[in-house]
Amino acid sequence: MQTQSARLSDEEIQVRLLGISDWQLERGELQSTFSLASFPQAIFFVDAIAHIAEVEQHHPDIGIAYDKVTLRIATHSAGGITEKDFKLARRVNQLWQVLSAL
Numbered sequence: 001m002q003t004q005s006a007r008l009s010d011e012e013i014q015v016r017l018l019g020i021s022d023w024q025l026e027r028g029e030l031q032s033t034f035s036l037a038s039f040p041q042a043i044f045f046v047d048a049i050a051h052i053a054e055v056e057q058h059h060p061d062i063g064i065a066y067d068k069v070t071l072r073i074a075t076h077s078a079g080g081i082t083e084k085d086f087k088l089a090r091r092v093n094q095l096w097q098v099l100s101a102l
């Protein structure tokens with residue numbers, strides 16, 4: 001879909017960042033770090049993200065440091081940030097809200 005995979009301008013990115021909590025623009029990627037209660041919970045979170053990524057056919061770079069999970073999202077084919085990246089970030093935030101309520 002052309003509209004979803006078109007590279008966003010810096011201004012468009014900043015506007016969208018206002019509407020999504022806990023994500024920053026770092027080195028040309030959307031980035032967020034989530035703190036879990038334990039290493040197994042971090043792995044569980046990453047596993048759920050993997051399923052979302054497969055459904056979306058859009059995949060974050062994932063770093064796991066004990067109980068912290070850092071996600072970096074960019075659209076490599078567009079050489080920048082696109083709507084697909086924000087869609088994935090919003091899905092991760094939804095997952096985070098569900099897990100936080102458990």
Ligand SMILES: C[C@H](O)[C@H](O)[C@H]1CNC2=NC(N)=NC(=O)C2=N1
Nearest residue numbers: 057058059060074075076077078
């Ligand atoms: C064919 C498939 O849709 C592409 O290779 C996708 C897969 N997942 C992807 N994920 C991310 N983050 N960026 C991409 O450009 C990308 N490309």
